[in-house]
Amino acid sequence: MKIVVPRFPGTNCEFDTVYAFERLGEDVEIVWHEEQTLPSNTDLVVVPGGFSYGDYLRSGAIARFSPIMKAIKAYADNGGYVLGICNGFQILLESHLLPGAMKRNENLHFVSKHQYLKVENNDNRFLRKCEVGELLNIPIAHAEGNYFIEDEGLKELYDNGQVLLTYCDKNGDPDNPNGSIDNIAGICNKERNVFGLMPHPERAMESILGSQDGVKMLEGFLL
Amino acid sequence: MKAIVNVYLKEGVLDPQGKAVHHALGALGFENVENVRVGKQIVLDLESTSKESAQKEVEKMCETLLANTVIEDYSIEIVQ
Numbered sequence: 001m002k003i004v005v006p007r008f009p010g011t012n013c014e015f016d017t018v019y020a021f022e023r024l025g026e027d028v029e030i031v032w033h034e035e036q037t038l039p040s041n042t043d044l045v046v047v048p049g050g051f052s053y054g055d056y057l058r059s060g061a062i063a064r065f066s067p068i069m070k071a072i073k074a075y076a077d078n079g080g081y082v083l084g085i086c087n088g089f090q091i092l093l094e095s096h097l098l099p100g101a102m103k104r105n106e107n108l109h110f111v112s113k114h115q116y117l118k119v120e121n122n123d124n125r126f127l128r129k130c131e132v133g134e135l136l137n138i139p140i141a142h143a144e145g146n147y148f149i150e151d152e153g154l155k156e157l158y159d160n161g162q163v164l165l166t167y168c169d170k171n172g173d174p175d176n177p178n179g180s181i182d183n184i185a186g187i188c189n190k191e192r193n194v195f196g197l198m199p200h201p202e203r204a205m206e207s208i209l210g211s212q213d214g215v216k217m218l219e220g221f222l223l
Numbered sequence: 224m225k226a227i228v229n230v231y232l233k234e235g236v237l238d239p240q241g242k243a244v245h246h247a248l249g250a251l252g253f254e255n256v257e258n259v260r261v262g263k264q265i266v267l268d269l270e271s272t273s274k275e276s277a278q279k280e281v282e283k284m285c286e287t288l289l290a291n292t293v294i295e296d297y298s299i300e301i302v303q
Contacts, residue, residue, distance in 0.1 A: 058291055065288070094291065101293040103232070104239045148236060148294055179239065 001026045001043045001223055006072065008033045008063045013049035013085065013202065020202035020218055021046070033066040044081045044221050045072050047088030049141075049200060059102060059144045060090035069095055081125060081221060082194045086142055089186075089196035098189055098196045099157070100149035105142070106179025112141040114210055115177055117185050117199060118168045121161045124192045129216045135172055136165075136213040138199040140185075145198040147180035147187075154181060162187050165197055224269045226281045227300040230290045231262030265289055274301045 003021050007014045007030050018028045029039060038045065052063035063069065069091070076082045076097055084092035092098045105111060114137055119130045130136070149157065157163050165186035169175035176183045178198075186197030201214030232238045240261040248256050267284075271277035281299050290297040 057288070061288065061291065093293075101291050103236070103294060106237075106239050108239055108243055146239065150293075179237075 001221075002039060002041045003028045003044045003046060003221075004038055004042045005030050005046050005048055006033055006035075006066075006068045007031065007048070008050070008052035008066060008091075010052045010054055011048055011050035011087070013087075013200070016200070017046050017048045017085070017202045020205045020214065023205055024215070024219060024222060026222065031068060033063065033068045036067045036071060038068075038071050038075055042075065042080065043223070044083065045075060047072070047082065047084040047091055048202075049086030049088060052087055052091065055087075055144070058094065059087060060092075060094040063087075063091045064094040073097060076189075076194050079191070079193055083126065083221070084194075084196040085200055085202065086145075086198055089198055090144065092194060092196045097194045098187060099153050100147055100187070102144045103146040103148050103179075104144055105146050105177070108143075110141075110143040111145070111177045113139070113177070115140045115185075115199060116168050116170050116172075116175070117165045118172055120163050120166055123161055124164065124188055124195070124220075126188065126195045126220045127164055127217065128220045130220075133172070135168065135170065136217065137170075137204065137211040138201055138213055138217075139203045139210070140177060140199045142178070142198055145178040145180060147184045147198075149181060156190075157184075157187060160190050162190065162192075164188055164195070165199070224271045224274070224277050225302045226267040226269055226277060227302065228265040228267065228281060228285060228289055228297055229262055229300075230265065230285075230295050230297045231260050232294055233296050236294050277301050
């Protein structure tokens with residue numbers, strides 16, 4: 001399987017992402033944001049975390065207009081699988097590949113810690129190896145993860161099973177680190193080929209680093 | 224020609240920064256503040272011949288890049 005990781009100025013999670021998928025035995029290539037096209041045999045695009053363009057203006061707002069994003073949008077429109085992690089999620093929101101927008105965390109703090117997530121929907125490529133209601137221990141690290149969508153859009157997310165992950169504590173009770181609406185941590189598009197989440201599954205690949213719950217998430221994409 | 228663009232969160236979208244500033248003002252004894260919204264100002268120097276064309280151009284900039292209209296509103300003031 002060929003996995004492509006675009007890199008923007010300010011991206012800093014590309015090597016973690018490469019490491020994670022290489023651990024799963026996959027072929028991963030980092031592609032510079034000025035490239036106009038994706039490799040022809042691309043099976044999955046993972047937009048990694050970081051601070052593209054220094055988060056200037058809004059997180060992801062400038063990366064959205066990079067040449068590679070045009071190629072990624074065309075790829076997604078054509079049914080290709082795209083995953084955005086943290087800043088990658090923010091970029092996908094700014095690109096309108098996913099609905100809604102990010103605000104500053106409610107308490108204005110940069111939160112960096114392990115956080116439990118509840119699987120809300122597994123009827124999709126990403127979380128097909130997880131059970132609905134299963135708890136996953138995954139690190140979060142962001143200042144703008146306060147997901148917002150207006151009422152109508154939120155209803156649509158629920159109606160179409162697009163709410164994938166919510167923040168909770170170790171007992172599964174709601175525990176919201178950033179103020180996001182309905183504790184939402186991750187969503188997908190209506191067609192279920194574009195995914196975005198604030199937590200970092202690529203940082204939870206081995207128990208020595210605190211959790212390996214990221215493995216079964218990322219494995220969902222593998223053929 | 225200059226364009227002054229103000230971008231701020233929409234009414235009804237909770238503004239975490241505004242809330243924090245409101246709280247801090249209250250703690251300093253400024254008790255008559257009912258609400259605070261924090262936005263940003265973007266000042267553009269334009270090569271434009273007319274106010275109307277500048278207005279149109281800047282509106283386009285706001286819609287595509289300067290504001291995220293999912294959560295933000297903007298206002299444009301064109302000054303000579």
